[in-house]
Amino acid sequence: MLLGAWLAAPAGAQPPPAPARAVPALVTELSQRRVEITTGFTGADILVFGSTERPIGEGSDEVLVVAVGPPQPMVVRRKVRLLGFWVNGPAATFPEVPGFYAIAGTRPAWQMLPEEARQSNRLGLDALPLRAVGAQGPAFRAALLELKKDAGLWVEDVAPVAVTGGRLFHARLPLPATVTPGAYRVEALLVRDRRIVARQELEFDVVRVGAAAGIANVADRRPMLYGMACIALAALAGWLGSVLFRRS
Incomplete structure (x- = not known):
């Protein structure tokens, strides 16, 4: 004997509604994905x-x-006075430091997170792992920090993240004229109860275009030709200047 079960539904009945999609805890975007030099x-x-x-x-x-640029080596030298002249002294080589680093938040990172979490996530200039080869000492690290900050390449808490309407936010990351071409990574972190509960990574590229790209290409591939051209242009500019001043 075959037993079956049947289930009848009223005519015109609608299927059960689909479950509501969860709202992401954090959504971010960039104003542009390509910066042309x-x-x-x-x-x-x-x-x-x-x-x-x-x-x-x-x-x-x-x-x-947080925004981080492509890594690059840096050399920090200390000037010493010898027989009345300033000469190069001890040098520390940092094999891999961020070419650009910027961090901003609704509050400084050290106020939001425990120190261990801040250091492990490299949130702040003092949390960057700056390994040195050669001369050692905190003075070389301090000099590197000062040089990068003065050039506008390392920026910390210059302007807080702005909030609009309670849930919308925006932050401006300033790129100086000396910014290095390459791939840049931007990371947005959501902090709740002194913990990072969500994060999102975005990327943008800095590229040289036009005459700037041609000059950089010659400087990289044919440095001797580039140097000779610079000397010739400087000599030409000096000659033209002397002619103009002579006529005046």
């Missing part, structure tokens, strides 16, 4: 903007934005 490049601003699931503010959700 031309001969007249004077710097640029990258706008990072987004929204959070919960209102932003102290005691609730808070936001940190």
